[in-house]
Amino acid sequence: MRKDLNVRLSLGPYSNCDFKVCGKRIDVKTISNDSGPSPDYNVNVPSCQVSLEQDLFAFVFHDRSKGTxxxxxxxxxxxxxxxxxxxxxxxxxxxxxxxxxxxxxxMKVKELLPIEAFVLPKISE
Structure with a gap:
């Protein structure tokens, strides 16, 4: 994710979130399977991991069969x-x-928004 968004890891190893991008604290949740994401797949966040220290939750699928x-x-x-x-x-x-x-x-994958909707600077006309 860091590579795709061209950001550096900006928080320490003991933080409750993984990245800080455009002022947003992002907690990344990884799901491993053999097929990647599908619109009807579930993504989840344990309630004990939801705090005021995260602004966003990003969901990444690891396709073990393809290594992607x-x-x-x-x-x-x-x-x-x-x-x-x-x-x-x-x-x-x-x-x-x-x-x-x-x-x-x-939530379902189809209920998520592209991460760019949250972390890219907004351009006003």
Whole structure:
């Protein structure tokens, strides 16, 4: 992600976010699978990782079969808290095959916005 946005890591290793770009504190969540992102895939943020120290959450898919990384999109903290489904610890999905290990905010990839919508300077006419 840093390479795609042409930014340097600007925060220390003990920060609650990964990057600071255009004044926005970004926490990157990585999902590993064998296919990359799809509009109907879920992305999630554990509730214990949502704090005032993040402005944005960016979601990156690691396609293990191809060895590639794809930025699926991003969401700002207020929108995540307002629009995401809040899934309680222990709730199951996929006919009981998946169980949430902690309280979690969940959205679909198709609900995310391009990260550039948040971090590129706005040009006024």
């Amino acid at each position: 990384y794809t930025i699926a999109g991003a969401i700002d903290r207020p929108t995540l808290l307002r629009n995401a489904r809040f899934m309680r610890k222990g709730l199951t999905e996929r006919n009981g095959e998946f169980s949430y290990k902690c309280d979690t905010y969940v």
